[in-house]
Amino acid sequence: MFSRLTTTLTYPPHKIAVAPMMDWTDRHCRFFHRQLTRSALLYTEMVVADAVIHGDRERLLGFDQVEHPVALQLGGSDPEKLAEAARIGADYGYDEINLNVGCPSDRVQSGTFGACLMRTPELVARCVAAMKAVVDVPVTVKCRIGVDEQDVEQALDALSDQVIAAGADALWVHARKAWLEGLSPKENRDIPPLDYPRVYRLKQRLGTDFVGINGGVKSLDEAKAHLDAGVDGVMLGRLAYQEPGHLAQVDQRIYGEKRSSVQWNDVIEAMAVHATRHIEAGGRLAHVTRHMTGLFHGLPGARRWRQILSTDATKPGADARVLFEAFSQVRLDEPSVAA
Template identity: 75%
Template sequence: MLKNQEHRLAVAPMMDWTDRHCRFFHRRLTSRALLYTEMVVADAVIHGARDRLLGFDVEEHPVALQLGGSDPAKLAEAARIGEAFGYDEINLNVGCPSDRVQSGTFGACLMKVPDLVAGCVAAMKGSVTIPVTVKCRIGVDEQDPEPALDALAGGVFNAGADALWVHARKAWLEGLSPKENRDIPPLDYDRVYRFKTRKPNEFIGINGGIQSLEEARVHLDHVDGAMLGRAAYHTPGILAGADAAFYGAPSEAFDFAALIDTMAGYAARHIERGGRLGHVTRHMVGLFHGLPGARRYRQILSTDANRPGAGSDVLKTAFAAVDFGGRAAEAA
């Protein structure tokens, strides 16, 4: 078995979205898919409020910490801290194209300095016992994706990386916003497939534009893992079928009523600690996409859940608005 082969499906790290509440919710839908944190800058891990930045619920496992940075020593220290917090994997961001990331000389701009990335991976590998992985693009700006991906990937695997997740688009550091960089550069899945044929003994996962579990399964004919991003966030109900589709779990109806009960209890505990209901429910708005009553469900979570003093009962009220038509336990 390849290293990391158990992680055939993953939910991508997404800034402002995949926080601890999102991950706890997603874990209720799939027990096996690998979940990622938002990117956390190495300096923040070292000098910031670690409990706030790195804290997570034990039920989120398996969960990976994604780090941003370009200083090998700082990344090594941040990786050690992440391992001590209990994360199952440390991932290096070599794909984010935001202005903030570029100003710090990390993220997608690191595609231009593969030797530095390899040095970062080697330092992180030397500091932890858990897997160290990389998430990258196929290239940036005017780079030719053929040599660009080969150089980056060859370096990180020689440095000991346990897996490479490739967002199958270029990133344009000039002229496109981060949002545009998620849509405008064309997808080139074949480029990732070609690379995998040359690295049969290394774990290569693919990301970018995957809209369903069915599409993810098709990719697994060519690569080792598939990573869902916005589709998992905006229509999270698709994750309810992931364990059966990818991990051999029994194919059976999903108990959404039990899910809501669990999330209501989780939200109540968060509120008791001084949090707000909306911190939790904002990640659940798209759960019942396509079902009668889903619009009313979304309205309740978007308005009532954000009112001052809102309690977890709002979540149950929203759930009661959904009409399953005899499919109350099926995946939405």
């Protein structure tokens, strides 16, 4: 359908990205993560194309300018709807539009998108081409290495070749199969074995095309090892969310920036200001602080920090003073997190 494009690589050098995670990477989470790293690419939760077109766009798509670079992940399988949603997202100012070809939940299967699209690479390519035709920002794909009984060598090559030929600027590959029959979405994040070498082989075959890897990365040392193995980027999921202190080391350790260490006082102050604005707009403190409980993992006082944010921050009328009280319980006389 498409002849392979011969344009040079233009996708930005996103060595580290924080994965799109349903119910986790909302605008408050992304604002928080941006206080820890200036360089990592941040992703929204997956937003269904129909919701973007017909729903409350400010609620679904609104974000703070500090979040850049930030990518919008879309779910869907209708090229026309995805093109319209991509245009809307680009107009909102997102730096990238990403198509979800990896989510294994029942909800996305019933809508014939997510991981089940691994079976129809031609359709995915049409979706990519439709989105590329209406936006000037990169259009990328996040996929699995295969689904169910697919041969991962054939399935991943078929998808990658078609979407790149259609104009995809990058592939982010979760290095696991998705089992759509017999495993829950949670089980699909752990039970199918990781196959990092398969993603390495894809990168070797595609040459200059951007290939990022995702799945099971438990430290920045592991992230560096993947980059040393040849992939262009590493996507962090649960590590970034559950132990976000790791993100405070990304700019120096991965991007080689000379940035001084993150000042925790500045992070807490920025989050307090953000939380206050949210509360004044009718929100609740816990909407913000729920993403912060793992920040001081491993430090003395971290347990008390978690307790206060998990209890006091959820009470009616709670305000930013709770955040400062929790922070006062943390002793910062040790490194914030092990690499």
